Amino acid sequence: MVDRTGTPLVELRDISIAFGGIKAVDHVTVDLFPGEVVGLLGHNGAGKSTLIKCLSGAYQKDSGQILINGEEVEINDPRDARALNIETIYQTLALADNLDAASNLFLGRELVGKMGFVDESAMEAETRKIMGRLNPNFRKFNVPVNMLSGGQRQSVAIARAVYFNAKILIMDEPTAALGPHETQMVSELIQELKAQGIGIFLIEHDIHNVMKLCDRASVMKNGQLVGTVDVDKVTDEDILGMIILGKKPALAA
Amino acid sequence: MGMVGMYMGLLQVEYLTPVVGLGHPSLWIVSVIFGIAMGTLIGAFQGVLIAFLNIPSFIVTLGGLLVWRGAAFLVAGGRTIAPMDETFALLGGGSFGALGETGSWIFAVIACAFVVWAFVNGRKSRQKHGFALRPVWAETFVIGLICTVIIGATAIVNSYIWPKGNIEKYYASIGQELPECAKDNDTIYQGVCASFGHGFAYPVLIMIAVAIAMTILMTRTRFGRYVFAIGGNPEAAALSGINTRAMTVKIFALMGGLAGVAAIIGAARQNSATNAMGQLDELYVIAAAVVGGTSLAGGVGTIYGAIIGALILTSLQTGMVLIGFGDGSYQRIVIGVALVLAVWLDIVYRKRIK
Ligand SMILES: Nc1ncnc2c1ncn2[C@@H]1O[C@H](COP(=O)(O)OP(=O)(O)O)[C@@H](O)[C@H]1O
Numbered sequence A: 001m002v003d004r005t006g007t008p009l010v011e012l013r014d015i016s017i018a019f020g021g022i023k024a025v026d027h028v029t030v031d032l033f034p035g036e037v038v039g040l041l042g043h044n045g046a047g048k049s050t051l052i053k054c055l056s057g058a059y060q061k062d063s064g065q066i067l068i069n070g071e072e073v074e075i076n077d078p079r080d081a082r083a084l085n086i087e088t089i090y091q092t093l094a095l096a097d098n099l100d101a102a103s104n105l106f107l108g109r110e111l112v113g114k115m116g117f118v119d120e121s122a123m124e125a126e127t128r129k130i131m132g133r134l135n136p137n138f139r140k141f142n143v144p145v146n147m148l149s150g151g152q153r154q155s156v157a158i159a160r161a162v163y164f165n166a167k168i169l170i171m172d173e174p175t176a177a178l179g180p181h182e183t184q185m186v187s188e189l190i191q192e193l194k195a196q197g198i199g200i201f202l203i204e205h206d207i208h209n210v211m212k213l214c215d216r217a218s219v220m221k222n223g224q225l226v227g228t229v230d231v232d233k234v235t236d237e238d239i240l241g242m243i244i245l246g247k248k249p250a251l252a253a
Numbered sequence B: 001m002g003m004v005g006m007y008m009g010l011l012q013v014e015y016l017t018p019v020v021g022l023g024h025p026s027l028w029i030v031s032v033i034f035g036i037a038m039g040t041l042i043g044a045f046q047g048v049l050i051a052f053l054n055i056p057s058f059i060v061t062l063g064g065l066l067v068w069r070g071a072a073f074l075v076a077g078g079r080t081i082a083p084m085d086e087t088f089a090l091l092g093g094g095s096f097g098a099l100g101e102t103g104s105w106i107f108a109v110i111a112c113a114f115v116v117w118a119f120v121n122g123r124k125s126r127q128k129h130g131f132a133l134r135p136v137w138a139e140t141f142v143i144g145l146i147c148t149v150i151i152g153a154t155a156i157v158n159s160y161i162w163p164k165g166n167i168e169k170y171y172a173s174i175g176q177e178l179p180e181c182a183k184d185n186d187t188i189y190q191g192v193c194a195s196f197g198h199g200f201a202y203p204v205l206i207m208i209a210v211a212i213a214m215t216i217l218m219t220r221t222r223f224g225r226y227v228f229a230i231g232g233n234p235e236a237a238a239l240s241g242i243n244t245r246a247m248t249v250k251i252f253a254l255m256g257g258l259a260g261v262a263a264i265i266g267a268a269r270q271n272s273a274t275n276a277m278g279q280l281d282e283l284y285v286i287a288a289a290v291v292g293g294t295s296l297a298g299g300v301g302t303i304y305g306a307i308i309g310a311l312i313l314t315s316l317q318t319g320m321v322l323i324g325f326g327d328g329s330y331q332r333i334v335i336g337v338a339l340v341l342a343v344w345l346d347i348v349y350r351k352r353i354k
C-alpha cells in the first residue's frame, strides 16, 4: 500500500492548455506519491498526452501550477524537466531514426571523454548493459533504430528513460507496440521501479494492466478530469464506466 | 542543405584588397579572416531568420543567393578585381602555392603515422569495453592500403614538374643563374631539374584540413551528433533537450564560414574576384553531396562521401574537357544525367539490402 500522508512527489494543479480554441486540457488536477503508479485513462484525444507533456517540458501550460516535493517549479523545456529527474517515454517514442540505439539513449546527454569528445565506445558499453537488463534478446547495437522492430524501438525508448535514474517517470502507452512477452517484462520493470520509490504516471489502454499495475487511476474526457479513484476500491467496470460515461461511480472514494 | 546560398556574397570581401593597398604583409591575413568572418555572419543571420521567424530554409537560402549576389555586383560595379595580393594568391595553388617534393614526402609520412595512431587508438578503446575486435592482420592490411594510397598520391603530385617559366622566375628570385638543364624543355624533366615537382597544392591541404576538422566535429562532438539528430527527427531532438533553434543558427554560421573558405580559395586561384564567381557552384555542391551519399531529407551523410562526390563530378567534367567532348552545354547535360543516375542506383541498392 502506498503511503499518501506526506507531501506528494508531483502535483499538477489546475492545469489548462488550449490549441487554437480547443481546450486540450481543461483545469486538470492530479498528483503522484513516491513509489506510486497513477494511471491516466481516457479515450483518444482526451488530453492525456498533452497533460503529461506539460510536465515533461514539451508543452508550456497556459495556466496552473506544477509542484515537485511541495515546491512550485517552472518547466519551460525538456531540459528543465530532465534536471528535475523527470524522464519521459513518449507515445511517439521520440527517437532519431537515423541514429543507433546508443546515440538515442544518450541524445542530449552524451558521455564525453577528457578532451570533450564524445566517447562512443563508453556509450555503447553502457547501452549494452542496460539493454541486457531490459531486453536480453536485443542485439542490434550498430544499426540505426529505423531498422528495428516496433518492440525493439520501444525498449530503446524505455531504456533511455530508465538509465538516468529518474525519480518521476512518465510512460505514455509504453506497451503499445509490444508483444505479450515484452509487455510482461515492462510490467515487471514498472513493479521494480515502483519498489525503488519512483513515482510513475502511466498512460495505458488495457484495463487489466491498469488494474494490475496502478495504485490509482485518473480518468480524463474531453480535456477534463472525470475523477481519480483507488484501483483497490473499484472494479474494472467502474473505471470503464468513467471512461465511457464521463461520470464518477457513486461508491468510489 | 542551405549551406550554399551565401557562397557568393562573400566574394565581395576580396574587394577590400585594393582599398588597403597592394603587397602589404598583413593583407592576405586580413582578407582571409574577413572572408571567413563575413561568411559566418551572413550564415548566422540567415540561420536566425530560419530558426526564429520560421521561414523555410530553402526560401531563405534562395533569397540570400539573390540578395548577396546582387550586393556583390553593386559593390564591384560589375568589374573584375585583379590581381590579388601575392601571398594570398598562393592559397589558390600553382607552382609556388604548393608544398614541393620534400615537404610532400614529410606530409605523407605524418599522414601515415596518423592513420596508424588512429587505428591503434580505436582498437584500444574497443578493447577497454570488451567489444569484438577485428583480426590484427585485417587491420594491418587496411592500414597498409591507406598508406599505399597516400604514398602513391604523393608520388603522383610530385611527378608534376614546374613549367619552365616558373623555374626561371624561381632562380631569378633567389638571384642565381638558371642551370643548363632548365633552359630546355627536353632536359627539364631530368636530373637536378626534376626536383621541381609540385607536391601537394595548398588548396588541397586546406581541403584535407577542413575535411578532418569537419569529420571530427560531425562524429566526435555533441554539436555534430545533434546535427544528425535534428536531421533525422527534429521533434525527438527537441524533446531530448537539444536547443534546435540555437543549433540551426550555429549550423548556418558554420556553413557560411566554410563558404568563406571556398570563396578565398576561388578568388586566390583565379587571382581575381568577380561577382559572377562561384555561380552555379551552389548547385554543384548539392549534386556532389548527393552523389556522395548525403540524404536531402536530412540526417544521413559523411564528409568524405561529399568529397568523393565532388571528385567524381569534377573528374567527369575535366575528363570531358580533356577528350574534347562537346562544349559546355553537352557537358552539363552529361553531369545532370549522371547525378540523377547516381541517385537512382543508390535507391535501387538500398532497396536490395533491406
Ligand atoms: N500540438 C498540438 N496542436 C494542436 N492540437 C493538439 C496538439 N497536441 C494535442 N492537440 C489536441 O489536443 C487534444 C488532446 O490530444 P492528446 O493529448 O494527444 O490526447 P490523448 O493522448 O488523450 O489521446 C486532441 O484534440 C488533439 O488534437
Ligand SMILES: [Mg+2]
Pocket: A048, A049, A050, A091, A172
Ligand atoms: Mg496520447
